[in-house]
Amino acid sequence: MARTDLNRTNHWVAEQQGSEVLTKLYAESAVEQVARKVKMLSDAYRVPRFAHTGVDIVAEGAQIPQQSATLDSVLLEANKWADRFTISVEDERDAVIDAFAAYKASWASAFAKELDNACLGVSAAATGPGTSVPFTSVYAAAKAASAGNVVLTAGALTYEMLNDAFAGLETAGDYNNDLVIIAHPTFKGYLRNLKDSAGLRVVTEPLGGGQQSVFGLDVVYSSGARVSTTATEAPTGNPLLIVGSRSQMILGVRDGVESAISDFRWDYDEREVKMRARRGFAVGDGNAFRILEKS
Numbered sequence: 661m662a663r664t665d666l667n668r669t670n671h672w673v674a675e676q677q678g679s680e681v682l683t684k685l686y687a688e689s690a691v692e693q694v695a696r697k698v699k700m701l702s703d704a705y706r707v708p709r710f711a712h713t714g715v716d717i718v719a720e721g722a723q724i725p726q727q728s729a730t731l732d733s734v735l736l737e738a739n740k741w742a743d744r745f746t747i748s749v750e751d752e753r754d755a756v757i758d759a760f761a762a763y764k765a766s767w768a769s770a771f772a773k774e775l776d777n778a779c780l781g782v783s784a785a786a787t788g789p790g791t792s793v794p795f796t797s798v799y800a801a802a803k804a805a806s807a808g809n810v811v812l813t814a815g816a817l818t819y820e821m822l823n824d825a826f827a828g829l830e831t832a833g834d835y836n837n838d839l840v841i842i843a844h845p846t847f848k849g850y851l852r853n854l855k856d857s858a859g860l861r862v863v864t865e866p867l868g869g870g871q872q873s874v875f876g877l878d879v880v881y882s883s884g885a886r887v888s889t890t891a892t893e894a895p896t897g898n899p900l901l902i903v904g905s906r907s908q909m910i911l912g913v914r915d916g917v918e919s920a921i922s923d924f925r926w927d928y929d930e931r932e933v934k935m936r937a938r939r940g941f942a943v944g945d946g947n948a949f950r951i952l953e954k955s
Contacts, residue, residue: 672918672936680761681768681917689772690842690882691779691941695909698736700940703789706733707910709944736912736940739778739794741771749929760933764919767935770893771917776884778891779909779941780842781900792890795941798902798909798949799887805946812955817850817901819862825903825950826875835905835948841877844885844899846954848872851879877903887953904949912940 686692698707709732716725745763778795785804786796802809809828813821829835843851851874854862863872863879872879887897916937924931943949 672916672920681764681919684765684768685772685917687772688769688883689776690880690885691776691909691911692772693880694840694842694906695779695911695941696907698910698912700736700738700912700914700938703738703914703938705736705738705912705940707736707912707942708733734910734942734944736910736942737789737794738912738914738938738940739789740915740936740938741774742934742936743767744932744934746930746932749924749931760921763933764935768917771935771937773883774891774893775939776882777886777888777893777895778884779911780882780885780902781887781895781897782891783887783889783897794891796943798904798943799900799951801943801946802904802949802951803946809947809949810951810953812898812953814955817847817854817952817954819854819856821952822854822862822874822901825901825952828950829903829905829948835908838906839877839903840906841874841879841901841903842882842885843879843901844954845881845883846899847901848881850954899954901952901954902949903951905945908944908948910942910944912942914938914940 698705716727718724745760745767747759747763778793778797780798782793782795782797783800783803784793785800787793796804799810811821811825829839851863851872852861856862862874884893884895885900885902886895887900888895889897916935918936920934920936922932922934
C-alpha cells in the first residue's frame with residue numbers, strides 16, 4: 661500500500677474572514693488588497709470591458725449625437741496553487757504550537773508573494789493555466805502597450821522620475837480617481853530619503869509607522885514586486901514601483917483560500933493538511949500603469 665494513501669473523506673473548508681490565514685494573505689499580497697475583484701463562476705470567465713468617447717451638450721430641438729463605444733472583454737483563467745503537509749500524531753500532540761495552523765499561515769504567506777509576482781512582475785507573456793507564467797503581469801502588459809511605460813532608473817531614484825510617472829497617467833486617460841502605488845519593500849528607503857527641488861520630503865510619515873503616501877496616494881508594499889522570468893515566491897530581479905489603476909488590475913477569485921485535513925492513516929499515525937486557492941488575473945489596459953524599475 662502506498663504511504664500517501666490517506667483517508668479523503670474530509671471536505672474543503674474555506675478560511676473565514678478574520679482568520680490568521682486570510683489576515684496573512686491580505687497583509688502580504690498587494691494584489692489581494694487593491695485589485696478589482698471578480699467572482700469567477702467557472703474556470704474561464706470573461707469580464708466585460710467598456711469604453712466610450714465622451715458626452716455632448718445638445719441644444720433644444722437639435723439632433724442628438726450618436727456616441728461610439730468599445731465593447732470587448734478580458735479573459736480570466738483560474739490557476740490552482742496547492743500543497744500538502746504531513747504531520748504525525750505524536751508531533752501534533754506534543755508540539756507547543758498548533759502545527760496545522762502554522763502550516764496554513766506559512767503557506768498563505770508564500771502564496772501571497774508568488775501570486776503578487778505572477779500578477780505584477782513576471783516579464784513574459786502568459787503561457788496558460790498550470791504553467792510557471794500563469795498570467796500576463798502588469799509589468800509585461802505595460803511594456804507591451806508602450807515601451808515608455810517602464811522606466812529604468814539606471815541609478816538613484818529621483819523626484820523627477822516619480823513625478824513623470826504620475827504625470828504620464830494624469831495626461832494619458834481617466835485613471836486619476838483610482839490610482840494606487842505598489843512598490844517592493846526596497847523602495848522604502850529610497851522614498852523616505854526622496855526630496856523635491858525645495859528640499860522637502862516626498863513621503864508623508866517618512867519615519868512613522870502609519871500609512872505612507874506619495875503625492876496623496878497610498879503606498880502598498882509587496883515582496884512580489886520584482887522582475888522575474890517565472891512566478892516565484894522569492895523573486896530576485898529588479899525591484900519595481902508601480903503607479904496604476906486599481907480597476908485595471910482584475911483579480912478573479914474562483915476558490916479559497918481553503919484547506920482540508922485528512923483522518924489519521926491507520927498504519928502510519930499520520931494526518932495531512934492540504935491548502936488550495938484558485939485565482940485568475942488580467943490587465944484591463946496596459947497604458948493605465950507607469951513603472952519605475954530600479955536598475
